Amino acid sequence: TAIGSKTQNGFEINGIGNMVLNHSFSIENRATVFKVRLASDSNIGFGYIANGGYAPGGTLFTIDVPNKMINLHDYWSDTSTVPTVRKSAHFDPDISHDFVVRMIKKQRTNRIEVYDYVTGDVTSVETTSTAVLNDVTNEFASGRQNGCPSIVGIAGTCLIKSFRIVAPSVSNPVIIYGDSITEGDRVELGSRYADLMKQENSNVMISGMSGTTIDSVIDRIKSEKALHPKLIIVTIGTNGGNSPEKISALVNEITDMNCQLILNHIPAKPDGGHISVNDMIEQNWKGRSFRFDLATSKNNDPKQGQNLSLFADQFHPNAAGHADMAKRIYLD
Helix, strand or coil: CEEEEEEEEEEECCEEEEEEECCCCCCCEEEEEEEEEEECCCCCEEEEECCCCCCCCCCEEEEEEECCEEEEEEEEEECCCCCCCCEECCCCCCCCEEEEEEEEECCCCEEEEEECCCCCCEEEEEEEECCCCCCCCHHHCCCCCEEEEEEEEEEEEEEEEEEEEEECCCCCCCEEEEHHHCCCCCCCCCCCCCHHHHHHHEEEEEEEEECCCHHHHHHHHHHHHHHCEEEEEEEECCCCCCCCCHHHHHHHHHHHHHCCEEEEEEECCCCCCHHHHHHHHHHHHCCCCCCCHCCCEEHHHHCCCCHHHHHHHCCCCCCHHHHHHHHHHHHH
16 A cells, blocks of 8 residues: 655555565564654554465554553454554653654564664563463463564554664574474473573574464575574464475475574474475485474374374474473484
């Protein structure tokens, strides 16, 4: 939807709808930063649309100047609407000043900071979700700031002067890519296999996104290549979507970055579907792989099916499952 136009001073929002950046991000511990000039009628949203997962929604923050509020909303499941406000803070800006808007993702914490460029005053709102089995509403809460950055024109006008995405500076990072198993659905932070790996290597960065397939992983690697990883570790295929052609595309993308790849076997699935997925990986990837299928199967035998004591539900390992997966990293 056309919600504005480019001017000499930036991009002027003067319409209603979404403007979406066609790049996908899910790296944890990052900030999405806008420099803006607000107007007396500004009602503008900043968020992430979770493309590539099961739902098209994500996270939405709004700055409502007429009502003197900044808001963090419930999970943005329908991007044609503005969802219920989850948390708010009073905000009465001097519209003659520029402001810096920071959307901060710190693991499962969503935070917005609106910084007055002249006075240095900061107004903020944040929420943190937790992983509780059978409580998906709380686990996703206000979304996870994964997917494509979006600006939403709700009412009034606003000038966007600049935009950037920043992440911690890590020398020669190791980036772990995957779906909900990597992101850590149904398990507390600190217990994920990626967290356990990070305890041994502080250069580890995590880029998991629930519900996604290999297409999303390729998109995110392209978008996040400015992090200059020395090693990329990928666990993908539980949600389907793998093919020899797509595995080849993944390998080529990472090879072109002069980066090493570890392409893992996926954990055991309840229907035995992991066997065909992992056979395809073996046939199309001759490099190193962590055998997460062995770690999560009965008697370490993928043909015997899942070791149910290692799963929180049908697909997501629990803390013990993640611990056993982490052990495979040092065995393989």
